[in-house]
Amino acid sequence: MTTAKRKIVIIGASGHGKVVADLAKKNGYDDVVFLDDNPNAGANGGFRVVGTTRDVSRFAECDFIVAIGAARVRERLQTRLLDANLRVVSLIHPNAVVADDCVVGPGTAVMAGVVINPSVRIGAGCIVNTAASVDHDCVVEDFAHISVGARLAGTVSAGARSWIGIGATISNNIKICADCTIGAGAVVVKDIDEPGVYVGVPARKMVKR
Ligand SMILES: CC(C)(COP(=O)(O)OP(=O)(O)OC[C@H]1O[C@@H](n2cnc3c(N)ncnc32)[C@H](O)[C@@H]1OP(=O)(O)O)[C@@H](O)C(=O)NCCC(=O)NCCS
Incomplete structure (x- = not known):
């Protein structure tokens, strides 16, 4: 056959x-x-x-x-x-660790070394990039990108089309609205309600000179 x-x-x-x-x-x-x-x-x-x-x-x-x-x-x-x-x-790398009850939407790519813990919902068309971690009860809305090595602590919500930069850290229970960019290495410790680019530790809205 x-x-x-x-x-x-x-x-x-x-x-x-x-x-x-x-x-x-x-x-x-x-x-x-x-x-x-x-x-x-x-x-x-x-x-x-x-x-x-x-x-x-x-x-x-x-x-x-x-x-x-x-x-x-x-x-x-x-x-x-x-x-x-x-x-x-959707494509999930065989060396990603994804909790059994996690929901992953169509068109989403989950790369090698990712850890997604229980009760997480990842929307459609997302990228969860190499070695990122998404902890319990997070919601990653459609077309968001969690970059290489970024960390989402428990119960974080990353809005639609948000881009969480390489190595960024989002503290627990934080909500990031749609259409935000979180710069490389930023640490987000407060909710972000306004679309824009946020950088630094703690993350603040970037004002271009
Ligand atoms: C935040 C970001 C989007 C800004 O890009 P940009 O608008 O082109 O910004 P610029 O490079 O013109 O930098 C503007 C200023 O912000 C600073 N800056 C840029 N990115 C920064 C960051 N992540 N953290 C702190 N400061 C940053 C620059 O040093 C510069 O400061 P200066 O005006 O004092 O010289 C970008 O730097 C970034 O972090 N992108 C994420 C990349 C990434 O994660 N890639 C991984 C893909 S898997």
């Missing part, structure tokens, strides 16, 4: 795309290809670029994931895929 090949189309042939391609292989996909709108995009991490986002309907039998860092772009493309009734999947 032959088993059908599993094929996934990744939108975005970037560095992040390459990590998602490896993640797809580790999730058992035999055939991994990219679509990218950059006419100069070439093979990425050994995986072919086979077209642009205009070509999605050619791959209707495949699974899809969007691997683009910019949250609004990721959101727009994932919404287009779902509106076209295409199958958007």
Whole structure:
């Protein structure tokens, strides 16, 4: 008996795309290809670029994931895929530790070394990047990105499209509203109610000079 090949189309042939391609292989996909709108995009991490986002309907039998860092772009493309009734999947690295009752939405990538503790809800189209940790009862809303090595303590809420920078720490019970960027290494100790960029220890709104 032959088993059908599993094929996934990744939108975005970037560095992040390459990590998602490896993640797809580790999730058992035999055939991994990219679509990218950059006419100069070439093979990425050994995986072919086979077209642009205009070509999605050619791959209707495949699974899809969007691997683009910019949250609004990721959101727009994932919404287009779902509106076209295409199958958007989540990918969880076999070396991530994810509690049994954790809910992970479609289009979300959970990278190697991540720990997600019980009663966490991760929305659609999120990135939980390498070695990040998300503790009990957190809510990570749609299209948020928890960067490499960032730490969310218990009962944190990270709003839609929020970007928690590399190595940032969010203290327990903190709420971060939608469309916030938390800079690399910041420590958030108070709720953030206003979209913007926050940096430092403790984190404060960044005012550009
Ligand atoms: C916060 C951030 C978005 C700001 O980017 P930016 O708007 O391009 O800011 P700039 O580089 O122009 O820096 C502006 C000022 O803020 C300071 N600054 C920038 N990022 C900072 C940070 N994370 N913490 C403290 N200060 C920071 C700069 O030193 C600079 O200060 P100066 O005006 O005194 O020289 C960015 O620096 C950052 O931290 N990005 C996160 C990257 C990341 O996590 N990548 C991982 C992907 S997995």
